[in-house]
Amino acid sequence: MNSTEEKDIPQNEGDDSSLDELKAQAQEYLDGWKRSKAELINFKKEESERVSSAQKFGQKALISDLLTVLDSFELALPSVGDENAVKGIEMIRGQMREVLKRYGVEVLGVNVGDAFDANIHESIEEVEGGEASTIAEVVSLGYALHGRTLRPARVKVFK
Amino acid sequence: MPKIVGIDLGTTNSAVAAVEAGEPKILENNEGNRTTPSIVAISKAGERIAGLLAKRQAVTNPAHTIFSVKRLIGRKFSDPEVAEDKKWLPFEVREAKNGGVEIQMGDQWHNTEEISAWVLAKVKADAEANLGEKIEEAVITVPAYFDDSQRQATKNAGEIAGLKVLNH
DSSP states (O other): OHHHHHHHHHHHHHHHHHHHHHHHHHHHHHHHHHHHHHHHHHHHHHHHHHHHHHHHHTTHHHHHHHHHHHHHHHHHHHHOOOHHHHHHHHHHHHHHHHHHHHTTEEEEOOOTTOBOOTTTEEEEEEESSSSTTBEEEEEEOEEEETTEEEEOEEEEEEO | OOOEEEEEEOSSEEEEEEEETTEEEEOOOTTSOSOEESOEEEOTTSOEEETHHHHHTTTTOGGGEEOOGGGTTTOOTTOHHHHHHHHHOSSOEEEOTTSSEEEEETTEEEEHHHHHHHHHHHHHHHHHHHHTSOOOEEEEOOOTTOOHHHHHHHHHHHHHTTOEEOOO
């Protein structure tokens, strides 16, 4: 019997320590579960922001490519002599702007004489003859998509 | 626990990634792009600008628009690579008191670490806006061929930008 009692003592000690171990393990799992749950809530929130941003800006590449067609209208207008043709092109340009507007595209207002602003302008050349750092010529129009500059207006700037 | 980001500090462009749900993800900057030009400038109006905005005015402000600073960071002015780059770089470069490289921007001279720090500060601020939390620590990439001086200078740049740079 003695030998059994001797065996029992370490066995009981072993039980205590394994209980502690199990408690610690349970706490670890509980913490992990809580963390995962919090991460899932955050992920869902971020995912819904991402989806709404993807809806707003997902067609950025397609819209950017379409802007080159609008540029062609701008380039064509001054070189067409026939008044009716000018009106026709202006109407098609207007129609296209309207379509793009439905998708959040707006023309960025830019005028000769405005101060250069890198948020909405891109300088492509410096020219002489005016107030420094103001716009001398608008080479191509800029556009914004849902308030964010999609393409800046390309401008020449006075030295 | 604040997020630790990974910054790819490139010669031409930089990018930032953070781990989300166990996966690394590139973070979009304020302009909605996944990369930010590694360019800083003092605009003609005297403003300090970085990234895409600095790039947009580069053509008409070449002397005060700084790019490719990674080619110079951590190098001695006497380095033949620096002499070679000096020939084509449109901004002013001179020897610093410590033998390193200094760049003129506006009416001041800055060391290469400060210039890199401006790029890092821009990507850090954009990443903070994207994540909606402060970033304190980062891992910054360096090319395998960077020597100790170039690595240390990159680390210093991170610290100037307010980041604790981790070694990995």
